[in-house]
Amino acid sequence: MGTAAVADNLEAEQEELFRQMIHDEVDKWVDELVVDVFDKDNQPTLMELSELFTKTRQQFLGACLQRVIEQKYSYLLAQVYSPCPKCGKSCKSRRYSSKQIVTMQGDSELNRPWFYCTDCSLGFCPLDEVLEISRKQHQFDIQKKAVNLSADVTFARARGAALLRRPPLTISGSLYCFIPDKLSYLITSR
Ligand SMILES: [Zn+2]
Numbered sequence: 001m002g003t004a005a006v007a008d009n010l011e012a013e014q015e016e017l018f019r020q021m022i023h024d025e026v027d028k029w030v031d032e033l034v035v036d037v038f039d040k041d042n043q044p045t046l047m048e049l050s051e052l053f054t055k056t057r058q059q060f061l062g063a064c065l066q067r068v069i070e071q072k073y074s075y076l077l078a079q080v081y082s083p084c085p086k087c088g089k090s091c092k093s094r095r096y097s098s099k100q101i102v103t104m105q106g107d108s109e110l111n112r113p114w115f116y117c118t119d120c121s122l123g124f125c126p127l128d129e130v131l132e133i134s135r136k137q138h139q140f141d142i143q144k145k146a147v148n149l150s151a152d153v154t155f156a157r158a159r160g161a162a163l164l165r166r167p168p169l170t171i172s173g174s175l176y177c178f179i180p181d182k183l184s185y186l187i188t189s190r
Pocket residue numbers: 084085086087088089117118119120121122
């Protein structure tokens with residue numbers, strides 16, 4: 001068998017394994033849902049069903065994200081030697097180090113090899129470099145969202161303050177039909 005054929009087989013095996021892992025996670029999610037949803041004495045409302053999905057999907061998607069990483073970067077998780085990022089010296093893995101991460105998808109756990117270069121006194125995890133993992137528990141997608149939200153709130157406050165400083169609105173009768181009820185109430189009651 002040629003090198004390309006071996007690589008194709010490995011890829012297919014990896015894909016099949018990943019598919020199976022995701023199916024297992026779906027089964028776990030369904031198991032969790034059926035307990036609450038299909039109990040004969042329970043008649044959940046749409047809001048309760050939606051809240052149940054919101055609550056359980058984080059756990060499900062966080063687990064799926066973890067599986068994707070474990071399969072996509074399996075070679076980094078099995079790595080025994082890695083070059084030091086500072087001096088290039090080959091370093092042997094000292095131990096596995098577990099890290100809890102929180103993304104927009106939910107919670108995941110990464111158990112990856114940790115290396116230490118004695119020449120540079122530097123500890124490092126190659127997987128963290130490739131994935132660009134934050135040192136904090138909350139990852140960059142959440143940090144970005146928090147910054148955007150904060151900017152939105154600041155903008156909304158500034159806009160609100162500017163609106164309050166504006167002179168009273170004068171709107172012709174024909175335009176009122178395009179203004180939602182609540183807004184037209186606010187305008188007319190000022
Ligand atoms: Zn080094």
